[in-house]
Amino acid sequence: MADFFRTFDDFRHQVFRLETLDLYDSKSERVPLERFRAGLPQDPSWLGPWADRVRAINRRGASIGRVHVVSEPLTEYVIFEMTCAYPSNIDAGEEIAILPRPTAEKLGVPDGDYWLFDDERVGRMVYDDDGALTHVDVTSDPVVVDEYVHWRQVCRANAVPLRRYLPQAGLRSLIGFEHHFQEG
Numbered sequence: 001m002a003d004f005f006r007t008f009d010d011f012r013h014q015v016f017r018l019e020t021l022d023l024y025d026s027k028s029e030r031v032p033l034e035r036f037r038a039g040l041p042q043d044p045s046w047l048g049p050w051a052d053r054v055r056a057i058n059r060r061g062a063s064i065g066r067v068h069v070v071s072e073p074l075t076e077y078v079i080f081e082m083t084c085a086y087p088s089n090i091d092a093g094e095e096i097a098i099l100p101r102p103t104a105e106k107l108g109v110p111d112g113d114y115w116l117f118d119d120e121r122v123g124r125m126v127y128d129d130d131g132a133l134t135h136v137d138v139t140s141d142p143v144v145v146d147e148y149v150h151w152r153q154v155c156r157a158n159a160v161p162l163r164r165y166l167p168q169a170g171l172r173s174l175i176g177f178e179h180h181f182q183e184g
Helices: 002-010 027-037 044-059 076-092 101-107 142-158 162-168
Strands: 014-019 063-070 095-100 113-117 121-127 133-139
Touching: 002 113, 002 121, 002 133, 014 142, 027 044, 027 076, 044 063, 044 076, 063 076, 063 101, 063 142, 076 095, 076 162, 095 101, 095 142, 095 162, 101 142, 113 142, 121 142
Parallel strands: 014 063, 063 095
Antiparallel strands: 014 113, 113 121, 121 133
16 A cells, blocks of 8 residues: 555646545544544644645645545534544645535445546545555556546535535534644
8 A cells, every 4th residue: 555655746736535434444543533522622733744745745736635425414523524634634735525425326426435646547445344444446547547537527516615514514623724723
């Protein structure tokens, strides 16, 4: 998987992520998620490595964005992502939007997470039942890539930017947007 993640340094123009799970098990998020569950303030330092990557992507003139397909009512984990992680990512320059699952289903959006690099290469993310990443299937097959390009366009056209979605869902940023970092 290390080879796949080096792709973030190699693409030229744009990278897009589609997320479709309501729960991810990422080692870097375990402590922040527990703090969120306990109602404790977040230490924003855990967001630094990704925010640095996003800023570096933008500095070289490329773009990065994602759409997260979510179930409603929102899961605790998705609320954590939307209020504690995504706003900081947006502040760093990532475009993030939300697509409610019923809308995605009506549109025929297939399940499955992926990264799409420069409309040339797809990394299909494979997770176990607990939401832990097990491996990435990478392809540059133009027929397959074109399918993922199509779904990116459909998702982006129908998703709601996070800044608009949060107040619609009765939520607010706990880290980011206004750079209100809480001590504790």
